[in-house]
Amino acid sequence: MIENTKDTDLILPVVVVGHVDHGKSTLLGRLLFETDCLPEGKIDSIKAMVNRRSTQFEWSFVMDAFKAERDQGVTIDTTQIELRTQDRDYLLIDAPGHEQFLKNMITGAANAAAALLVIDVVEGVRDQTHRHAYLLKLLSVQEVVVIVNKMDLVDHAQKPFEDVARQIRSYLEELDIQCQTVIPVTARDGDNLVVLSERMSWYRGSTVVKALEALSPASLLIDKPLRLPVQDIYHFDSRRIVVGRIESGRLKVGDEVSFSPTGKVATITGLEQWNAARKISAGAGESVALTLDRELFIERGQIIHSMNAPHVTHDLTVRLIWLARTPLELGAKLQVKFMTSTHQVTIAAIKAVIDLEELTFSAAERVQQNTVAEVVLHSRTPFAVDSVDELAPTARGVLFDTFNVVGGCVALNLPTSSDSRNIYPTGHRISVEQRVLANGHKSGVLWFTGLSGSGKSTLAMALEQELFKRGWQAYVLDGDNVRDRLNRDLGFSPDDRSENIRRVAEVARLLADSGNIVITAFISPYQVDRERAREIAPGAFHEIYIKAGVQVCEDRDPKGLYAKARRGEISEFTGVDAPYEAPEQADLVIDTENKSVEECLEMLASYVDDAFAYVPSGRKHVA
Template sequence: MNPISAAYQAVFGSPEAARPCERPPALRILTCGAVDDGKSTLLGRLLFEAGAVPEDQLVALAADSRRYGTSNGEIDYSLLTDGLEAERERNITIDVAYRYMSTARRDFIIADTPGHEQYTANMATGASQCEVGIILVDAIRGLQQQTFRHAAICSILGIRHVVLAVNKMDAVGFSQEHFRRIYETFAPVAAQLKLDVVAIPISARRGDNVVVASRSLAWYAGATLLEHLERVEIAQADSSIGLRLPIQGVSRTSEGVRLYMGTIATGTLSLRERVRVAVGGAEAVVERLVGVEGPVDQAGPGAAVAVTLTPETDLGRGDLLHTDADAPACSNHFSAQVIWFGERPLFAGRDYELRLGTYTSPVTVTAIRGKLDIVSGLRVAATEVTRDEIAICHLATPGLIAFDSYEHCRATGSFLLIDRVTGETVAAGMVRNALDRGSNLFAQKLTVDRRAREELLDQKGAVLWFTGLSGAGKSTIADALERKLHARRKLTILLDGDNIRLGLNRDLGFTEGDRVENLRRVAEVARLMVDAGLIVLCSFISPFAADRAMVRERLEGTPFLELFVDAPIEICEHRDPKGLYAKARRGEIRNFTGISSSYERPAAPDLVLDSSRYEADELADRVVRLLVERGIAT
């Protein structure tokens, strides 16, 4: 076997696993809409009437229909797609179910997606690969908020062709007026979202207008659902998009030459072609080009390839190769549409992990520029984004990254946001455009740096972060610690929560969003002071683990100690040195930590200071000992 092919298969597997399908690409269809609008029933009926259900599966379907309680012995076609036991028992779709169907005219891949709001992430996952969307509406209930949300997601994810399938027409007497009112309400929103909509009245349970035209809907002269799906024309992908080859892995040939592997997202790659690394601009020529079955002269979209370059270039996972014909954007700041899945709201200033193709990077949401009013299709002002809402955000990464707009290239324009504390996926994003902010700014190299200042002061700069409930004793212990360090001739600065809010952060309140911004500013100030060689003592409640992680991330490379001042809330409330707990109990203070807002205890602090058992001076001595052990103080 060719040594390059052998190295390739070690990463990607055997050629048989990746051999392309000989049939033309199937039309990928999304079914969505509010819960109980009949998506699974419609899909089951469509599969049945198109002859796509094997005989043995029909026998099992009849038995399952009796088991799960359908009336009058009718077949429950939704059971063909609701495969999970929990879905069948609760009569809802949770997972994304895929079905395959062929007619004389076309092949289809159909995704049945969830209707419940809490499964919007699953719906977006199904929509991301589809070309046509079927949005169902219950003719009895009419348009729901989830109907509009799914329409917005279709638009954002690039689905332009939408069928508004008004289901359960039999329940409203096949009323043309009823159908017209639903369509006329939906049409303006669809126009705002730039959707090409065809409305079809159907009854999925009875089969009206699904495959065969309904006599009960004689006033409707259009195509049935299947006829429309067979005829709809999908614009071909823009062939002018240049090469995008995200590097997935790096290996070496038997000769020791670096072998770069990945799947071509767009464009073509040819042997001896000159390519460029998106970030950095290094150029090289493709010396060898290998597919899954061996060397090739050219490879196109979807092909898994391995290449060697001349001159040999230092690339790693996440790098992107392109040709000069159509270069991607390179920036550290970009605008994107974000579909938020997180349980906790999104606020500007929070840090996440960005996963864009094969590239991974820390990222900060720097601004929320508005969110989508899903009923009107218009953008409205917002300072926070809650679960299942869609927003336009600005995001920034520490270094330059390569990307395209989602509209230009889905593979290099879509991303996920990961909560760095919990590891959960909290958002899906679609890049809109690069932002110029900061693109012409470069860090100035200074002659007198942090190390020089530390030598002058004969100490190490560090940040000591005191966290705990109000009244736990953070400021008292920090003050005692500063006195002890001052006695050791160490230069310190104490940033206290109240003092900062009386000056620098006077404009901020106590909403969760303002708390995020409060700590972001403090972290930046602390970083500047550490660069000056100071030992910075920060006393802040900082109740949320995500925000403390954000502070630690912004101070990367700086000695950082998280000190948890632990005291039961009963003791803190009994002390109540500022009378705040009493006001909170009377409802005079909103979002008060411990009363109307939660406090997340640190999972692994550097030191726990139990202020309910020990005096401030004794606890301060413990911190001094820790600083000596870490080489920060002598």
């Protein structure tokens, strides 16, 4: 009898948060009792248990299901329970208040549309009050009702209540969190939960139940731009089916949609289902299965979108909450998942750690457990994300180490995709922008890699000359100007080759920092070394694969090195008796085997134009 049920589409999830021991579980237990939502026999079974243990009855025992929670009188893990009132149903989520269990608080609160923030009137606003309120903001929980609890401890007096109310209101205001209501409550005795308490006749505002009924459900995402992260691709039969959940917006059969970050386009030809009426459209929240009009390269993690596209970037500034015991360090390598896409990331910068009490930002070397910070994530594979104030679902990332969740983050202030690759942070008095303006181009590193004889040095020198003619700042680093002097202590063993590349990367970084376009021409045979070079110059590194096979290079043998290697006069020669790992995902591949020097140079120059040309953002065409 679905038709007869009350407004069942609105089961509002509400989380109860606050400092440890301020009475969250007690509030919930008593609230369920007052609203007659406890199953038959629940109170009796708790009373029997209390008698067996010879302890006091506590309302929190309704929620605290683990024996250890009852033994210690502390909520360890989050739980959920249904509350039914006349208007609608609620899913009440209990969240632990102890700092040690913050990950469980987040697990619970992330599902909520609104929150009850519980504060002990005697203890007032404490660490976890601040932390939980701040996390509500980070989790995009929009509405908060404040419950000032344990009013019996201050003889139900108004003054202490007002003091706490003022304090928390101003804090929430600074966080830009809506707080309509602050309610004085004695949860244990049920005062002001369902009916107004006679013991607090000075308070004639909402009861807790009234305040719950005044909460509005989370804003609908269906009217926002389309975001459908690809979850999987099925080939159960001849059809190729793309599945995923629409996070925002809507789509219909016949729509032309795009894929980010590839930029590919296709038209939706069908919405596949089993045991359901034919469907031609779908909206936010729906898990769908699509067929398309053409065969594209589609993989998990891509985002299907409409005209309005997500931002594509390799460097992402996020606000994060760090949950692991070991602090987060600059340069740390982690995995981050944004919806269905997974990225291997490096912490490229720790911009600031946030003091949750004062709401101030300060510089830090590392981020401690349960701390909020702003950091820059660098990924070799591009992120396709939104900023959290535009579209929360596709702005949220969860951080993992090998097996564990170690934090959560939201994307902030995204740059436009065209600017995001080449900019450095710098501590100098001259800003990156000033150097760009003075030079008329951006700076960065073009890292050439390829076998000996593939044409790296030839092309590097030609490109340098070409850029110089345009008036650009460009400089080539190659074996001749580095190995002879800076790195003359290094040989050709794997270790020495690695150190050689590290130093070259550091020098390239400095030159790029000073405004140059740096072209490096080293065999750099190991993928890991090139990865590291990319990390040394994050955001400004362009891996260019100068591609030619061993046979061709050996035939060219401009310096006679292959011949020497074959005769055994030099050892550990790449391509002969030392390995070369071709780039997995070069930014540009120049095939010198099949193209002339002029053609290759043309390709390089055009790439440099796209990547480094400075186009003032406010510039308009003059008629």
